[in-house]
Amino acid sequence: MKIAIVGGSGHYRYVLQELKNHTLLGIAPGIIGEDLTKLKNALTKAEITAPVFDDWKKLVKDADVAVVNTRPDKNAIVSAYCLERGISVFSEKPLAVTMEQLEKLGTAAEKSKGRISAMLGIRYSGWYRTVKAALPQIGDIRLINAQKSYKLGLRPDFYKNKAIFGGMIPWVAIHALDWILDLTGAKVTAIAADTNNGFNSGNGDLEMTALCQLQLEGGILASVSADFFRPAGAPTHDDDRIRVVGTEGILEYMGGKVTLTDQNGVNELPMLESEDVFRLFLEDAGVTEQDSFYVTELALNLREAAE
């Protein structure tokens, strides 16, 4: 495959391993002045060489696949352009930061020979695969509590402006929303959400906390808690968690372990291997276009509910 990387502001790391089996046509900033230093360093470290284009439109011209991870408010514009030319898109999540962008992108995707998938790579991590594979052991899912907690660290400037960044729900909580939708296979029937940007260490209007509450088909309830308050001294950058409560047992991921609580007490499950999200995308076996749009729309609706 001939691949182009547009932007270096998101999760380009997802593609590095699989990229070695394909042709990288080049990289380009998605907006003027975008800092590609980290992307360049990552490519050098992975022993991948590629020319740097000034104009991403020239870069994607001959590509089969565009990896789009520029400034969040520009991703949907680049993605729509590519889809309109039949180029498939592996896009940073959310697919878009406004409902208007998302609708235009949806039209482009419908008409396109190419397809688009969001970088919801945690779905293919070992822990998530382990939880999902164990679902038959807990009966019917009735309740899910999911958590995203990150260290704040130093963030690029675009985090400071919600109109550009998109906000904590579409950027961070979206992963947890994706887990909930994927594990239950259910549509959302009611939502509530709230966010707060207090104590954000001078990061403009960056939200530091977010809560989402979902009701899903079949009366399943689900909650998401997200924050940027994980202390700098914590052992890992993130503290992702999920608790899936079923009629026959409870599955949990936390602190690097997946446990099953059922009639046999609490037992740790052997961890499955992770899978390569980009390889799966190229094989059309990854996050579907439908799922990518649905979770983005849900995240944007929750953001609106919070506002």
Added chain:
Amino acid sequence: MKIAIVGGSGHYRYVLQELKNHTLLGIAPGIIGEDLTKLKNALTKAEITAPVFDDWKKLVKDADVAVVNTRPDKNAIVSAYCLERGISVFSEKPLAVTMEQLEKLGTAAEKSKGRISAMLGIRYSGWYRTVKAALPQIGDIRLINAQKSYKLGLRPDFYKNKAIFGGMIPWVAIHALDWILDLTGAKVTAIAADTNNGFNSGNGDLEMTALCQLQLEGGILASVSADFFRPAGAPTHDDDRIRVVGTEGILEYMGGKVTLTDQNGVNELPMLESEDVFRLFLEDAGVTEQDSFYVTELALNLREAAE
């Protein structure tokens, strides 16, 4: 003190230890036919003897304090009667199961020489005291996630009728609501809630899951998750948890341990001793009347939001 116990359907266990230092005038059902077997057995085991009255009104006549834990929908009626006669009340939570009951009780409490306090005894457990004592180490509280998860087991019939039982939020989630209010010292500024009674093993309209979402003064966010799906094979009856996210650190209680995550990593805190909630009540050093009313009102408002 001269003490009367009305009903045996709630948390009379809270009073057994301290009761030895006082006079138990007797016990009585709060409604005709209330099963007092468990209460009687508990008293026998604690080597406390007391006459059984048929009529709780005759029992409380000479009491200084009434311990009220009869069928949930009758607690407020007994409590109001006692307060109107200057008798202090140690009441099962919630104080009332309808807003109308709560308002009448409020009027009685205002006019009374006696006082009323809800059995929010978890506040005086070792783990809760440990979390509260460590609050100065985490800066400003920004987010709290609290959990109540119980085994369903065999429940008395009153659980099957929400009009009598009051529902999962006033009965179970109220503890977690109390922790949030007590730890933050903040008033609630916005709420959302949802419950579901699916898969309740033939228990009428008993709710099996509940989610609450709160916004508090100062932009603090808080969530509560409650369920009756803790598997019978789990090591303990309940799986109470709290996660208190501050600007300088995160305090958590889970699985019998309190941990602090801050610039020094994750460390377990030494557990403080529990205190006797009934002794504190008698010394007027327990849950205040104001807190008891506020949390009951909040729980009833959340129940309404869920409906």
